[in-house]
Amino acid sequence: MTATSTATLTIPTDLYNQIKTLAKSAEQSEPELLAEAIRALEREQLRNRFKSIGLGSDTEVTGANSEDWLRVNWNPDTRG
Secondary structure (H helix, E strand, C coil), rough: CCCCCCCCCCHHHHHHHHHHHHHHCCCCCCCHHHHHHHHHHHHHHHHCCCCCCCCCCCCCCCCCCCCHHHHHHHHHHHHH
């Protein structure tokens, strides 16, 4: 069984009503629905991270110096 914690949220009434309606139509409890939505948001954010050096705006690391930067700064033991 997954460990759980209790949280109290203050949200607009219309949003709470949407949660209740969606949970009922999905045959889930409200906490299950919210947990699923948070996990989906987390997955989406992970997908949207830069996937390659040089795709973002960075004044330190550029496509031209990325190999040099990696040689100095990258440590495979600290990947996470």
